[in-house]
Amino acid sequence: MNPTEAIDKNFNLHIKHLPAQKTFLQVFEREGLTYIDSGLVVDTYNVIHITDASVVSKKSIEEAVNFYDNRLRKSCIWIEKDKLNESILQIFSELNITHSATNEGMSAPVNVLTEGELNPNIVPAYNKQAIIDHAFIIANNWEPFDTNVLKYYNTLAETILDDDNLVLLNYLHDSVPSGTIELFIEPENPKSAGIYNLSVMKEDRNQGIATALVKHTIALAKERGIEQIHLQASDDSKGIFSKMGFKQAGEFMEYALDVSC
Known part of the structure; x- marks a missing residue:
């Protein structure tokens, strides 16, 4: 596993770690993505994480986004830049999903x-x-x-x-x-x-x-x-x-x- 993949894995484990321990929070695993329901209205902890762009579908992304939208909650979607292929960009465009921020991955022994x-x-x-x-x-x-x-x-x-x-x-x-x-x-x-x-x-x-x-x-x-x-x-x-x-x-x-x- 290269450093970028290791950062992505750690991020995924981190967003799931606490919610997985509580019955009033929810962790959803779908093919190619994970999403978290914090029960809050803001996007801070309502995270959709695309883990495998080669298998994730428009249906699963739309399902995740609608889960929050139908409950009047905001959400954020995170994806590592190299996974942002033409298919994902097209899905984002069709679902009116726009870029809001970029973080730099960093790692070291x-x-x-x-x-x-x-x-x-x-x-x-x-x-x-x-x-x-x-x-x-x-x-x-x-x-x-x-x-x-x-x-x-x-x-x-x-x-x-x-x-x-x-x-x-x-x-x-x-x-x-x-x-x-x-x-x-x-x-x-x-x-x-x-x-x-x-x-x-x-x-x-x-x-x-x-x-x-x-x-x-x-x-x-x-x-x-x-x-x-x-x-x-x-x-x-x-x-x-x-x-x-x-x-x-x-x-x-x-x-x-x-x-x-």
């Missing part, structure tokens, strides 16, 4: 990354309040502030606390939570992990907090015997990851139903 450094200001989310603090910082990165993120984490807090494959970390700036990062360890392959939700409060940016969070996570990964880390980086974060030694591996495209059509 842990042993080639910048030496990690455990930071005393970074602590695990060890109780429900710490998880809500974690969610608050993530929600603060949306415009406007997304209260649905708080609802999602509040609902799943106990499950997260009991889950050894999820490591949620908070950076405390003067004892106040100001940054987050998540390390997701693949359950069936604990030597492979993904980084998610690197976020810093707007008023605390440009102070090295994001870099400290990444270095801490690298050190933690080494302690746990993780050998490979994967991630999808935004324009804001890819420079940080690149400096740590992560290498570009594919692009991941986000699409959404154009409700104006």
Whole structure:
């Protein structure tokens, strides 16, 4: 499996991981795609992930999109750029699905990354309040502030606390939570992990907090015997990851139903 495929696999495992543990959330597996029902109206956790463009059909994509649309919920569709063939583009056009964002895939063996450094200001989310603090910082990165993120984490807090494959970390700036990062360890392959939700409060940016969070996570990964880390980086974060030694591996495209059509 090449790094781009490994990133795509980790993403798929991550979006399914928590919903698969709760009866009030749903994970749907169809030929060539996965989709998640978070029960929320926003697209943040209502994810359609196209895993195999060679077998996915217009019917299955339309079924997934309509699942949310018929319930007055938004959804997002993610696909790795190399899988975006003419057939998929034609289906998207026919269903009024348009491009909304692109993330850069990045990956690296842990042993080639910048030496990690455990930071005393970074602590695990060890109780429900710490998880809500974690969610608050993530929600603060949306415009406007997304209260649905708080609802999602509040609902799943106990499950997260009991889950050894999820490591949620908070950076405390003067004892106040100001940054987050998540390390997701693949359950069936604990030597492979993904980084998610690197976020810093707007008023605390440009102070090295994001870099400290990444270095801490690298050190933690080494302690746990993780050998490979994967991630999808935004324009804001890819420079940080690149400096740590992560290498570009594919692009991941986000699409959404154009409700104006």
